[in-house]
Amino acid sequence: MSFYECFLECVNMTHKPVPLPHRVPTVIGRSPQTLIQEKKVSRQQVEITADCIKCTALIKQLGSNFCYVDETPLVKGQTVTVKQNKVIYLLKGEYPHRITFNIKNEVGSSSDAIGLVNANSESKKRSRGDDDDDKVRKRMRNDISDDDDDDDEVQAIEEKLKKMRESVQLESLKDVSKPELAHTEVKSVSGERVPNERGKPLDKAEWIEKDTLMVHHSKNLSSSAKIAAFDIDGTIICTQSGKVFPTHSGDWRILYPEIPRTLKNLHSDGFKIVFITNQMGIQRGKVKIPEYRQKIESIISKLGVPVHVLVSKGAGPYRKPGLGMWNYLLDYDNDGIKVDMKKSLYVGDAAGRLKDWEPGRKKDFSCSDRLFAINAQLTFYTPEEYFLKKHPAKYNLPEFDPRQLDPQMSLLCPSSAKLTLDRQEIIIMVGSPASGKSHFVRHNLVPKCYVHVNRDIHKTWQKCVELCKSSLDQGKSVVIDNTNPDVESRKRYLDVGKNKKIPCRCFVMTTTMAHAKHNERFREMTDKSHKPINDMILNSYKSKFIEPDVAEGFAEIVRVNFVPKFKNKVEKEAYCRYLIDK
Incomplete structure (x- = not known):
């Protein structure tokens, strides 16, 4: 026989796993434990009784609104036994959770179950x-x-x-x-750090690594409901050499004399001091991890206060302005203490300020710190506003604001345009990478039996043309799902339609370049199998683009709006945050 630990894990990773003790009924619902606030989910939505010997769980519906096991609804009072990895939706299609059993508890880890x-x-x-x-x-x-x-x-x-x-x-x-380190303990973990007692200071410093995230807890650090968070470069420190980028790991100094005193006062007032920083140089190999760790420890020593440091080592879900680092802090690394958002704050120099925001000063290189604070709903200050008490400077936000997307807008423009015709045709798509072309085609035209012609699939434009011809010969309609930015690329398919006397319509994506970059960033964060598209490819499309014209031979030109569709509320919230910093 085997003994296991059982957990209820959120599929969308919005909260940490909920332990399910062996044969102890556990009520799950709207609570701080699950971070669910929607009132359709009862505080007592389901009761789960795990059997850590048989690796099964008994699910009992308690709330009036149905929960679902896969696609099967449960009425109030109904019970069902499930096995490992079954997905339970606390509402239909929303709040998916999975039952998991973990045998790792056999050596050196806690187990409420056994x-x-x-x-x-x-x-x-x-x-x-x-x-x-x-x-x-x-x-x-x-x-x-x-x-x-x-x-x-x-x-x-x-x-x-x-x-x-x-x-x-x-x-x-x-x-x-284990080899002894100078004055820190280094840990590498695949999950969250085992928390200390509530608010108890750490007795020694430690480093933790998780995917592209690097975390440091300095000695005497304790958690708090009040968080004072700061960027590092340009906010806490600047280069001693005066150059934009440090020439070596020791090329730094405290930015303003007021900073150490201010941080000490915050610490005395019960704030937890947190540094949150992007360090793409680590991923690119320009910054060595041991040297960067030493630099961080030296900065903390100079400041004279305990600090919690979160470092995004490159691209991925932890990079600002995304909330990966902030969510990690809230969910796993504040000892279960709920953060008071009204009393907490964030300070950073990447604030989107305009040129000459102060006489002779260049414009800010990005707006990532301000956007991070907006996403996290934290009060934001620049270093000059917070440490020097200066008046706020003018700034610009990015061109694309994901919060303004209208899911109710018409898909096609004009709205009277037909999505499909009752006769054979060729539809030629036009749009940049990440503009939503393929998503539109797969969800709107392929189900209508249009043959999907795509260069990513068929590799060359010659093979795409041949597939278009053979499909038309079989009496089928065709959609050309390529970027088709110029007259030459579109003419290949217009000539096929002309020779076979079949009309061609042009569907043009209205997605802006800034919006496309947002889409690309979202795919990078949510789809591990996605191959990233860099800005060079997007800019190449922009340089080649020529606005389609009916004079090219099109029977009609239709504009296609990007109308977002989300699987659940969590995905919508993630998409409707700022993800790019310019």
Whole structure:
């Protein structure tokens, strides 16, 4: 037999996993635990009873609004038994969660389900004594029903205890053999850090790495409901050399004399000081991680206050103005203390300020810090406003504002235009990469039996032309899903239609370049299989683009608006934030 830990994990990763103790009914619903605020979800929406021996869970519907197991609705009072990885929607199509069982708890981690091993560091440094074994035996046996309590079960428990003792001793030897670092402990984790006691200061510094995120907790750091967050470069420090970029890891100085005193006052007032920074140079190999860590520790030492540091090492979900680092802090790294957003703040120099915002000063290189604060709904200041008490300067926000998208707008312009015709035709799409062409084609034309011709699939324009011809010969309509930015690329298909006496319509995406860059960034964040499109490709399209004209031979030119469709509320909220910083 095997023993497991059971968790309810949010598919969209909007909150940390909820532990489901073995055979203990656990009520899930609208609560700070799930971060759900929608009132359609009852505070007591479902009851989940996990069986950590059989790796099953009993789901009981409590709320008046149905939850769904995959596509099957549950009425109030109905129960169903599910296995590992079944998806449970707390409302129809919304708030998807998955039941998972984890056997990692066998050595050195906590388990509410079966109480195997205490997860504090002391348990790794000593083997378990006989008294502890007796306690574990008792808890294990209590968790096994009378029907299951036979000789094989008891023997399995004894074997498990033996393996646990050997593994804990092995872990102790590993700890002894670790090389000592100068003054920090480095940890590499695949999940969240095990939290301290509520608000208790750390007794030593540590570094943690998770994907493209790097986290530092300085000694004496403690969590708080009040967060004072800052960018680093251009906000806390600047280069000592006077150059835009540091010439070496030691090329820095505190930006303003007022900064250390201000941070110390914040710390005394109960604020947790947090640095949140993008460091693309790490991903590009221009900045070495050991040198950057040393730099951060030196800055903190100079400031004289404990600091929590979050570093995005490159592109990905943690990069500002996205909220990856902020959400990690809220969900996993503030010891469960809810942040008071009204009292918290963010300070950064990438604020979109115009040229000469101060006499002789260049315009800000981006607006990422201001947009990050807007996304997080934090009060924002520039360093000059916060540390020097100067008046706010004028600034510009990016051209594209994702918050202004209208999901009710007409798909086609003019609205009287027909999506499809009742006769054979060729539709030639025109639009930049990431403008939404392929999404439009797959969801609106392919279901209407239009043959999908795409260069990404068929590799060359010659093969695309041949497929267009052969499909027309079979009596089918065709949609050309390529960028088709110029007259030459469009003429290839117009000539085919002319020779076969079949009309051609042109569908032009109205998505702006700034909007397309937003779409691309969203795909990078949400689709790990997506191959990124760089700005060079987008700018190349822009340079080649020639506005389509009916004189080219089109029967009609139709504009296609980008009308967003979202799977759930979480996806919508993620899309409707600023994702690009210019």
